[in-house]
Every structure is written in structure tokens, then in C-alpha cells.
Amino acid sequence: MTRSLSTVVHVLSLALALSPASAQLANTFQYVGLSGASAQQMFLGRPDRVYIVDKTERNNITVDGHPGWATEYDLQTNTFRPMAVLSNSFCAGGTVLGNGTWLNVGGNQAIEMGGVSPPGISQTGQNPYGDWDGGKALRLLDPCDDETCEWLDDPALYLTSRRWYPTLETLEDGTAIIFGGCEWGGYVNFANNNQNNPTVEFWPSRGEPFTLDFLIKTLPVNLFPLVWLLPSGNIFIQAEFQAMILDYKNMIEYDIADIPDAVRVYPASAGTAVFPLTPENNWTSTIIFCGGTDLEADQWNPVWAITKYPASTSCVTISPDVDLTWYQDDPLDAGRSMGNFINLPDGRLLLLNGAGNGTAGYGNNSWAVGQSYADEPRLQAWYYDPAQPSGSRWSKAGLTTIPRMYHSSCTLLADGSVIVSGSNPNADYISPGTPGYTFVTQYQVEIFYPDYWDKQRPAPGNMPSNFTYGGEYINVTLTMEDLNNDALNINKTKAVIIRTGFSTHTMNMGQRHVELETSFTSNTDGSATLHVAQLPPNPAILVPGPALFFVVVDGVPSNSSWIMVGNGQLGDQPIGEASVLPQSTISAQLVAQYGKRDELDMEQRGFWHWGKRGSLLWDF
Structure with a gap:
């Protein structure tokens, strides 16, 4: 295999990346490098490696003598390595399996320059881009x-x-289930073009795909259906205005009430995520949908000025395992399509990217902005805190200068920051300054540093590399410095696992935030041992595979430990008894030194919450 790199996109020194020692980074986006291929799809494959997959197009990098459309991005050096992908991965889906293998599925037929597939073009690589039918x-x-x-x-x-x-x-x-799609592409899956693929299958294969009626009833807006495995073991699915619960083990579909206000699925592309699953909420999945568009089923023919149509401000939630009611939540400050939610280790969500008008998609329509079906980029990022009372859940995060429109992606990193890249609402690579194009192909890689970044970060000892379903608890050690020199902060310390997911088209497929049960033993010098339970004995709460483990002290996360959830193999996972934690203890000396013994002070510091749970022993 031969490779060459355009100096335009390859020569980049580490000096371009700011460090915490050289600048205040909290709540800022920092440009750190170039991705080589536009990040239509992105995932964190190792603690220091992000993998990027684009559609076949005229990227500057070359692989085997033709433009390349995949790279490995090194977070330590902020440089990329081209990778060979044989087939056209345009709008593929993906996930990570229980053994750590990443799966990338589907795509478009082979194309040539301009994103077209003319009659007679080779579908097995003998064409200008060297791509195969994907x-x-x-x-x-x-x-x-x-x-x-x-x-x-x-x-x-x-x-x-x-x-x-x-x-x-x-x-x-640890295996994968694959939902829907279409055969030959298009803006939406029109019923009269006979290209809908309303089937579901498994990888590794369990036999012939089976038809899901839901993927027929939700035409034309059922591409990239929104899908989550629930702790019950059922699957929640949303497309068009409809929603349902699938018992995939018995192939039974249960329709539920329509989602309010707006279409959330692609190309309306609302921001979606699952709230943290915690001991306090009994590891219940609550899903949030923010933004999208209120277009009806007969309005998706792009013959009118979609770029002028405002995106929705609506946010709604549902907890399908316990309550099939849709609930209104705090709305967005302004309408947004193509917004991306990222679970942060402290329990909040970060919303970034997207547009105020229009939807995902591109074309040569007279009303398109260049080729983009969206306009008015949303440059302001926001935090959403589900723990706050209604009316006060949103707060401003950072402000970027780079429009992140169609085909943008982002993911949480192992240090608690967020990488952001991509954007190319065009059929092919469009260079900056091209006449008639407001939104060009973006290779710029940014890192967003959340507001906890400049605070003293804990550095716990004995961080684990594996979690099981039930079993013996783990002891993680924290010094007084890790507790920000306040021994009582051990009571504000959480153990969190985050599965970062496969980012594409406003989704991070498989993204989850799970808080583990903990207790603690404080030492007389103010240090402490955090006793961390294994995962609950239910793999549907968090499926097997690689993930990040954080210790979060008073809202400030540590650098994570790269872990494997489960046994690292495909198949039924070993299930043990739920971990039994020792009761939390703290000495009278520490209470006297760092806080009063009256109930008011304990409640202010969070101690009384623990007392109500019956998990704190007062060692007087």
C-alpha cells in the first residue's frame, strides 16, 4: 500500500495545541489540528486515538493513488494517519462490539467526482476515486x-x-442489531420510490433479516431511526412523529404515543441522549430530544425553501421502561437542527453544533445555501443539567467560530474534554473561498474544554481496567489533594462509566452514562478509599465493550481509566451477585475539622443526603 500526504493538511506541530499551563481553557473551543478527511463519522477507539470516516470524496489525502476517506487522529501529536477503506462509507452507521471491535455498516454505491454515480461507472474500484459499492x-x-x-x-x-x-x-x-436504512439514498425515504429497507438484522448474523412494521408506517422520515437498548432488555425506537418499544427477543412491536412538537429523526436531526443512569433513579433510562423540525409527512419534498424554515426549540423527555408519557422540558434558547448532545462525566449534557434554519442534507436546489439545506449556524454551545429544577437546566458553554453543519461529529475524550470536527454539506470536497459556497469542507479539529477543566483535577489511585456484572467491589484511593483539600468532599464523589458511542448525523450511537454505587472510608489524614461497586447484574444497563471510567469529585472529573466492560468476548456475559459495599465511615476528628455536626451544615455539605440513604455511619 502506498500513501502520500498533502502538506496542506499534514504539516502540523504540537505547538498548535494549547496546554492547561499556557492558557485558561475552561469553556473554550481550541483549534488543535487537521483531520485529513472530513469527520462525517467519528469515534474514540483508544484513549489517545480517534478514528474518522468520511464519504468517498475529493479529500486532499491519498491512499493507493486515489483520494482517501478515513484517518486515525493521534490526540497526543494532533496529527493524522490515512487509512484505507475499500467501499463508499457515505452515511454508514456504527457501534462497538463487546470484544472491542468497531463495526461500520452500509453506505452508498461507488461514485466519481462531484458525488455522482453515472451509468457504467465501475462498482469495484476501477474509477477515479477507487471506491467500491458500499x-x-x-x-x-x-x-x-x-x-x-x-x-x-x-x-x-x-x-x-x-x-x-x-x-x-x-x-x-456484545453483538449488534442493525435497523433500517434505504437502498439508493435520497433526502428522505419516500414511499413511492420503492427503496425503503424496513428490516432488522444482527451481527454476527442470526439468519435472514426480519421486517419491522414500524419502519414501513414511519415513511418518509425513517432513515437513521433513533434507537436505544433499555434496561428492561427491550429497545425503544423513534422515527417521524411515531415511537414504539420492540421486544427484539420475541419480535413483538408495541406502539406508543407520538412524540410532541417536532420530527426528531434525520434529516430533522434533533439532539438526543440518555440521561445518566444512577443508583438514585434505579438505573432508569430517560431520553431527551431537543430541536428538530415540525414538518409534516407531506412536506418533505424539497421543492420549497427549506433553508428559510426555522428549526424547533422544543425539548421533550420520556422514560420508556417506567412511564410512556412524553414530558415537556426546558426549551432551547433558539431553534436548532443537527445539534449534538454529549454526556459529560459530571452528569450534565453538552449541546453543540447545528443550524437555526433548515435540516440536514444538500442538493443543487436554487434555494440552497451553496448546496446546504441548512443555514444560520449555531456557534454557541450549551450545558443541560437534568439535576436542576425545571426552568433552570440550561446554561451557556463555549462559543466557536467554525460552522458545524451537516456531517459534523463530536465525542467525549478520556480526559473529559470533547473533540469536534467535520462539516461538509456538499456533494464533494469544497475548498475555502470557493465562489458561491458559504459552508465548505471543514478539516479543522477543535477541542472543547468544559468549565471544570481549569479546576484542580483529582488523580485517584488503583483505577480499574475491567468491570463485571456483579462481583467484588473495587477500592479506589484518593488523597486530600484529590479531594480538593476538603475531606468532606469524599461525600460528593461519584464513580462513573461512560460509553462514548459512534458519532454521526447528530447521534452518538450507543452513548451511555452509568453511575455506580459507592461508599467510602475516610482516613484521619483526610485521604479516603472510595469503594466502587461492580455494574449491576444486568448487561442491558450498560452493554459489554470498551468504555471510560471517571472518578468525579464535587463535579470535577479525573482523567479516565480505559476499561473493558464484561469478559471481552461476544456471547452471554458472566453474571454475579450484586456487589455488597461496606457502610461509609468518617471520623469525628474530620467532621469537627471540616464541618459542624449540626444537621443544617451536614445538609449543606451533602452529608445529610447520605444519612437519609442509611449509608453513612457517624464515628464519634
């Missing part, structure tokens, strides 16, 4: 710590049906 493609990657890993894109492994815009979710046994 409609049935199944690509596999095992990330590595050096520069030896490559995508396996082997037609012998391909699916039996075409899937453009499919959604993937990992299941309790």
Missing part, C-alpha cells in the same frame, strides 16, 4: 496503540441487503 458493506476495525491497525473491508463479509443510513445498537451479549 451499500452492503460491513467494515471492521480493532484499534491499536501503534500505527499497524487497518480497516477490514472485505466483500466476503458483506450483508445481504443494502443499507444507507442504518442505525446500530450493541446488545447485552
Whole structure:
């Protein structure tokens, strides 16, 4: 394999990245490097490696003598390495399996310059871009710590049906379930074009795909259906204005009430995420949807000025395992489509990217902005805090200068920051300054540093590398410095696992935030041991596979430990008894030194909350 790099996109020194020692970074976006390929799809494959997959297009990098559309981005040096992908991965879906292998599924037929696939073009690589038909493609990657890993894109492994815009979710046994898509693409999945793929299948295969009636009833807006595995083991699905619960083990569909206010699924592209699953809420999944558009089923034919149509401000939530009611939540400050929610370790969500008018998509329509079906980029990021009372859940985060429109992506990193890249609402690479194009192809990589970044960060000892479903608890050690020199902060310390997901098209497929049960033992010098339970004995709460483990002290996260959830293999996971934690203890000396013994002071510091849970012993 031969490779060459354009000096325009490759020469980048580490000096471009600011460090915490050289600047105040909290609540800022910092440009750190170039991605090589536009980040239509992105995921964190190792603690210091982000993998980027684009559609086939005229990127500056080359692989085997033709433009390339995948890279490995090194977070330590802020440089990229081109990677070979055989097939056109335009609008593929993805997830990570329980053994750590990443799966990238589907795409478009082979194209040539300008994003077109004219009659007679080779679908097996003999064309200007060297790309193969990706409609049935199944690509596999095992990330590595050096520069030896490559995508396996082997037609012998391909699916039996075409899937453009499919959604993937990992299941309790670490395998994947694949939903829907279409055969040949388009703005939406019109019923009269006979290209809908309303089927579901598994990887590894469990036999022929089965038809899901829901993916027929939700035409035309059912591409990239919004999908979450619930702690019950059922799957919640939303598309168009409809929603349902799927018992995938018995192939039973249960329709529920329509979602209020707006279409949330692609190309309306609302921001969606699951709130943290915690001991306090009994690891219940509550899903939030913010933004999108209120277009009706007969309004999706792009013959009118979509770029002038304002996006929705509506936010709604649902907790499908316990309550099938839709609830209104605090609205956005302004309408937004293509907004992306990221779970932060402190329990908040970060909302970034997107547009105020229009939807995802592009075309040569007279009303398009260049080719973009959206306008008015949203540059202001926001925090959403589900723990705050109604009316006060939103607060401003940072402000970027780079429009992140269609085909943008982002993901949480191992240090608690967020990487952001991509944006190309065009059929092919468009360079800056091209006449008639407001929104060009973006290679710029930014890091967003949340507001906890400049605070003293804990550095716990004995951080784990594996979590099981039930079993013996883990002891994590914290010094007084880790507790920000306040021994009572041990009572404000949480243990959190985050599965960062596969980011594309306003989704992070498989993203989850799970808080573990903890107790503590404080030492007389103010240091402490945090006793951390294993995961509850239910893999549907958090499926097996790689994830990040954070210790969060009074809202400030540590750098994470890279962990494997489960046994690292596909198949039914070993299930043990739920961890039994020792009761929390703290000495009278520490209470006297760092806080009064009266109930008011204990309530202010959070101690009385623990007392109500019956988990704190007063050692007087």
C-alpha cells in the first residue's frame, strides 16, 4: 500500500495545541489540528486515538493513488494517519462490539467526482476515486496503540441487503442489531420510490433479516431511526412523529404515543441522549430530544425553501421502561437542527453544533445555501443539567467560530474534554473561498474544554481496567489533594462509566452514562478509599465493550481509566451477585475539622443526603 500526504493538511506541530499551563481553557473551543478527511463519522477507539470516516470524496489525502476517506487522529501529536477503506462509507452507521471491535455498516454505491454515480461507472474500484459499492458493506476495525491497525473491508463479509443510513445498537451479549436504512439514498425515504429497507438484522448474523412494521408506517422520515437498548432488555425506537418499544427477543412491536412538537429523526436531526443512569433513579433510562423540525409527512419534498424554515426549540423527555408519557422540558434558547448532545462525566449534557434554519442534507436546489439545506449556524454551545429544577437546566458553554453543519461529529475524550470536527454539506470536497459556497469542507479539529477543566483535577489511585456484572467491589484511593483539600468532599464523589458511542448525523450511537454505587472510608489524614461497586447484574444497563471510567469529585472529573466492560468476548456475559459495599465511615476528628455536626451544615455539605440513604455511619 502506498500513501502520500498533502502538506496542506499534514504539516502540523504540537505547538498548535494549547496546554492547561499556557492558557485558561475552561469553556473554550481550541483549534488543535487537521483531520485529513472530513469527520462525517467519528469515534474514540483508544484513549489517545480517534478514528474518522468520511464519504468517498475529493479529500486532499491519498491512499493507493486515489483520494482517501478515513484517518486515525493521534490526540497526543494532533496529527493524522490515512487509512484505507475499500467501499463508499457515505452515511454508514456504527457501534462497538463487546470484544472491542468497531463495526461500520452500509453506505452508498461507488461514485466519481462531484458525488455522482453515472451509468457504467465501475462498482469495484476501477474509477477515479477507487471506491467500491458500499451499500452492503460491513467494515471492521480493532484499534491499536501503534500505527499497524487497518480497516477490514472485505466483500466476503458483506450483508445481504443494502443499507444507507442504518442505525446500530450493541446488545447485552456484545453483538449488534442493525435497523433500517434505504437502498439508493435520497433526502428522505419516500414511499413511492420503492427503496425503503424496513428490516432488522444482527451481527454476527442470526439468519435472514426480519421486517419491522414500524419502519414501513414511519415513511418518509425513517432513515437513521433513533434507537436505544433499555434496561428492561427491550429497545425503544423513534422515527417521524411515531415511537414504539420492540421486544427484539420475541419480535413483538408495541406502539406508543407520538412524540410532541417536532420530527426528531434525520434529516430533522434533533439532539438526543440518555440521561445518566444512577443508583438514585434505579438505573432508569430517560431520553431527551431537543430541536428538530415540525414538518409534516407531506412536506418533505424539497421543492420549497427549506433553508428559510426555522428549526424547533422544543425539548421533550420520556422514560420508556417506567412511564410512556412524553414530558415537556426546558426549551432551547433558539431553534436548532443537527445539534449534538454529549454526556459529560459530571452528569450534565453538552449541546453543540447545528443550524437555526433548515435540516440536514444538500442538493443543487436554487434555494440552497451553496448546496446546504441548512443555514444560520449555531456557534454557541450549551450545558443541560437534568439535576436542576425545571426552568433552570440550561446554561451557556463555549462559543466557536467554525460552522458545524451537516456531517459534523463530536465525542467525549478520556480526559473529559470533547473533540469536534467535520462539516461538509456538499456533494464533494469544497475548498475555502470557493465562489458561491458559504459552508465548505471543514478539516479543522477543535477541542472543547468544559468549565471544570481549569479546576484542580483529582488523580485517584488503583483505577480499574475491567468491570463485571456483579462481583467484588473495587477500592479506589484518593488523597486530600484529590479531594480538593476538603475531606468532606469524599461525600460528593461519584464513580462513573461512560460509553462514548459512534458519532454521526447528530447521534452518538450507543452513548451511555452509568453511575455506580459507592461508599467510602475516610482516613484521619483526610485521604479516603472510595469503594466502587461492580455494574449491576444486568448487561442491558450498560452493554459489554470498551468504555471510560471517571472518578468525579464535587463535579470535577479525573482523567479516565480505559476499561473493558464484561469478559471481552461476544456471547452471554458472566453474571454475579450484586456487589455488597461496606457502610461509609468518617471520623469525628474530620467532621469537627471540616464541618459542624449540626444537621443544617451536614445538609449543606451533602452529608445529610447520605444519612437519609442509611449509608453513612457517624464515628464519634
